[in-house]
Amino acid sequence: MEKQTEIPSGLVHFAALDKMLNLARANSLWPMTFGLACCAIEMMATGASRFDMARFGCEVFRPSPRQCDLMIVCGTVNKKMAPAVITLYDQMPEPKWVLALGNCAISGGPFKFPGQYAVVEGVDKLIPVDIYVPGCPPRPEALIEGILKLEEKLTGWRRWPVASAS
Amino acid sequence: MPISTLKIKFANIAVRTAATPDSPVTPLVIETQHATKGYDLDVTVPVERVVDAARIMDETAFMLEAISGVDWIAEQQVEVVYDYTTVISGARVVVRTRVPRMTPELPTISDIYPGANWHEREAHDFFGIVFTGHPELIPLLLPEDADFHPLRKDFGA
Amino acid sequence: MSIEAQTLHRETFILNLGPQHPATHGVLRIKLTLDGEYIENAEPVIGYGHRMHEKMGENRTYAKFLPNTARMDYVAAMFNTHGYVCAIERLAGITVPERADFIRVITAELNRVASHLLWVGAFLIDLGGFTPLLYTFDDREQILDLLEAVTGARLTFCYYRFGGVCNDIDDDFIAGTRKFVARLRSRMAMYHALITKNVIFRRRCENIGPISAEICRKYGATGPVIRGSGVAYDVRKAEPYSIYPRLDFNVPVYDQGDCMARYLVRMDEIVESLRIVEQALERLPSGPIMAEKVPRILKPPKGDCYFNVESARGSFGVRVISDGTDKAYRLKLRSPCFSNLSIFQECSRGMLLADALALLGTLDLVIPDIDR
Numbered sequence: 001m002e003k004q005t006e007i008p009s010g011l012v013h014f015a016a017l018d019k020m021l022n023l024a025r026a027n028s029l030w031p032m033t034f035g036l037a038c039c040a041i042e043m044m045a046t047g048a049s050r051f052d053m054a055r056f057g058c059e060v061f062r063p064s065p066r067q068c069d070l071m072i073v074c075g076t077v078n079k080k081m082a083p084a085v086i087t088l089y090d091q092m093p094e095p096k097w098v099l100a101l102g103n104c105a106i107s108g109g110p111f112k113f114p115g116q117y118a119v120v121e122g123v124d125k126l127i128p129v130d131i132y133v134p135g136c137p138p139r140p141e142a143l144i145e146g147i148l149k150l151e152e153k154l155t156g157w158r159r160w161p162v163a164s165a166s
Numbered sequence: 167m168p169i170s171t172l173k174i175k176f177a178n179i180a181v182r183t184a185a186t187p188d189s190p191v192t193p194l195v196i197e198t199q200h201a202t203k204g205y206d207l208d209v210t211v212p213v214e215r216v217v218d219a220a221r222i223m224d225e226t227a228f229m230l231e232a233i234s235g236v237d238w239i240a241e242q243q244v245e246v247v248y249d250y251t252t253v254i255s256g257a258r259v260v261v262r263t264r265v266p267r268m269t270p271e272l273p274t275i276s277d278i279y280p281g282a283n284w285h286e287r288e289a290h291d292f293f294g295i296v297f298t299g300h301p302e303l304i305p306l307l308l309p310e311d312a313d314f315h316p317l318r319k320d321f322g323a
Numbered sequence: 324m325s326i327e328a329q330t331l332h333r334e335t336f337i338l339n340l341g342p343q344h345p346a347t348h349g350v351l352r353i354k355l356t357l358d359g360e361y362i363e364n365a366e367p368v369i370g371y372g373h374r375m376h377e378k379m380g381e382n383r384t385y386a387k388f389l390p391n392t393a394r395m396d397y398v399a400a401m402f403n404t405h406g407y408v409c410a411i412e413r414l415a416g417i418t419v420p421e422r423a424d425f426i427r428v429i430t431a432e433l434n435r436v437a438s439h440l441l442w443v444g445a446f447l448i449d450l451g452g453f454t455p456l457l458y459t460f461d462d463r464e465q466i467l468d469l470l471e472a473v474t475g476a477r478l479t480f481c482y483y484r485f486g487g488v489c490n491d492i493d494d495d496f497i498a499g500t501r502k503f504v505a506r507l508r509s510r511m512a513m514y515h516a517l518i519t520k521n522v523i524f525r526r527r528c529e530n531i532g533p534i535s536a537e538i539c540r541k542y543g544a545t546g547p548v549i550r551g552s553g554v555a556y557d558v559r560k561a562e563p564y565s566i567y568p569r570l571d572f573n574v575p576v577y578d579q580g581d582c583m584a585r586y587l588v589r590m591d592e593i594v595e596s597l598r599i600v601e602q603a604l605e606r607l608p609s610g611p612i613m614a615e616k617v618p619r620i621l622k623p624p625k626g627d628c629y630f631n632v633e634s635a636r637g638s639f640g641v642r643v644i645s646d647g648t649d650k651a652y653r654l655k656l657r658s659p660c661f662s663n664l665s666i667f668q669e670c671s672r673g674m675l676l677a678d679a680l681a682l683l684g685t686l687d688l689v690i691p692d693i694d695r
Contacts, residue, residue: 033345037372037691038397041478048460063345080309081350081371084342110390111374113382117316118373137478204413204629229540234642234655249629253554256561281542284665307370307694316378
């Protein structure tokens with residue numbers, strides 16, 4: 001049996017309803033606990049008391065991919081781990097988004113060197129990525145900014161003030 | 167147990183095998199300075215005496231900390247280094263042995279130290295060293311179907 | 324079990340725990356052979372976080388490997404750097420100035436406190452209690468603020484250099500650390516009231532997951548695992564290094580060998596680390612923070628050398644074999660979590676799954692430290 005790769009699009013679009021749905025989706029992203037390496041600790045710190053991702057709706061961390069819509073790939077993806085990443089991505093129901101947290105998930109990070117044999121150089125070689133948050137590891141504020149960028153991508157406009165440089 | 171007593175115990179097994187004509191390694195027991203080397207006793211044993219050395223360490227209530235491989239490609243040998251330490255005094259004993267690089271085989275010590283099971287699997291992963299008698303010498307850190315040994319000096323790029 | 328239960332036909336089944344699982348602290352996979360809810364065999368499968376640190380040690384110069392050391396055990400990153408830097412210094416014969424040694428110990432012990440606080444929060448989450456995480460992470464953030472001002476990083480510090488540290492500590496840091504030490508000390512009673520005296524926590528941890536001292540010795544388990552089994556082995560006392568011989572601190576040891584003993588060891592270690600930080604701050608000498616005449620491209624003499632430190636998780640060892648060039652010939656990193664996890668297969672036989680996860684939690688694993 002062929003794998004289903006084409007997801008049929010809706011025949012009818014409701015503009016206002018879509019806008020409301022997107023706003024609801026953006027305000028209640030459910031991330032998956034997919035900590036692979038060091039960035040996972042910064043994701044935990046972002047969910048903890050000081051930085052508090054719950055303010056932006058991302059409180060409900062679910063271990064099961066079938067109940068999530070956001071996969072935050074925190075850390076290096078190994079060649080041994082790659083089939084598991086793809087399986088987890090396939091298990092997530094639509095609509096789903098992927099946020100690559102940290103340099104390892106973006107491009108292999110500090111583990112990319114000639115002759116390397118174990119690291120997948122960037123999770124976007126395996127699954128489509130929506131937001132890239134650079135850093136090694138990125139600060140929790142950077143992760144929150146990534147979430148806000150994702151919300152902007154979903155709704156089409158940014159509902160939160162841009163952090164000033166002062 | 168003081169280091170001097172250990173030296174005698176190791177010297178016994180080393181002397182017994184010095185007579186073996188095709189033993190490739192000269193048996194040596196050297197006392198070293200902990201402050202400069204990090205260990206107190208450096209013992210080189212032939213391959214056949216690795217299990218006896220482990221038994222001496224076990225009887226003296228030492229613990230196995232690590233098993234490392236070193237690829238001496240210029241000498242066409244692979245060295246296996248066993249690190250033992252004792253909780254009582256912090257004394258540290260290093261047991262070394264060398265095997266030919268093309269056919270690296272030596273007996274397992276996982277019957278004496280169950281912790282050696284994983285260390286030997288790791289050494290096999292990285293260097294291709296075969297520990298005869300090991301219950302399950304399958305890849306530990308590399309993928310299950312890996313057939314390469316990355317820490318050998320002639321690996322890959 | 325009743326007669327009917329004993330004569331029921333039971334089959335075992337194989338269940339995968341991980342590599343993506345909330346309670347495995349990283350990418351650990353455990354192949355469980357379960358008889359109902361009891362574990363017949365639990366085989367850990369590791370390697371999902373293997374990032375070739377030992378290979379990179381051979382491909383990079385000694386200084387370029389420094390960032391790698393922090394990324395192995397990232398929760399207590401200072402200790403890995405400390406072990407690596409001291410191993411190279413021992414081989415190359417570099418003496419560290421006194422002030423740098425004091426600063427290293429202060430920052431390392433603060434890192435130990437941060438690591439144990441994170442462990443307490445994560446362990447309680449494994450058992451199902453979410454609240455302590457919020458408290459411990461708040462305290463941990465205060466430590467990270469102090470360390471960030473000095474080292475520039477929150478998690479993966481690259482602060483030590485060969486011969487000292489790269490940045491001096493200032494009066495703000497010293498005052499802030501003193502304030503933090505006093506604050507955390509006053510909060511320990513709250514933690515004990517919140518967690519240690521909680522009846523659910525006690526039922527989940529007391530007499531659960533016994534590990535004997537002999538098993539620790541046979542597998543090479545160190546750190547709070549062996550100290551929770553009655554053996555007073557701490558590298559800072561057994562093979563003293565840096566300025567630890569001049570400081571007065573105890574090594575907490577508990578005899579029971581269960582999860583509660585390992586938890587109490589870590590809680591007491593937080594208090595002892597605060598004592599160490601306080602003493603080190605009082606006796607902090609003035610002076611340079613880097614040794615003189617350390618070459619920019621370090622080429623240690625030929626030979627090999629071993630150095631181990633007491634990391635938050637156990638004895639972390641570095642064996643460096645140098646061939647006289649600027650890159651190590653072989654860099655062996657002895658990870659404490661590797662040996663600590665290897666006891667899991669034997670110790671979890673016959674346990675209920677939830678109890679086995681409590682045991683796994685008290686081993687305090689960081690999987691990239693195992694996989695290196």
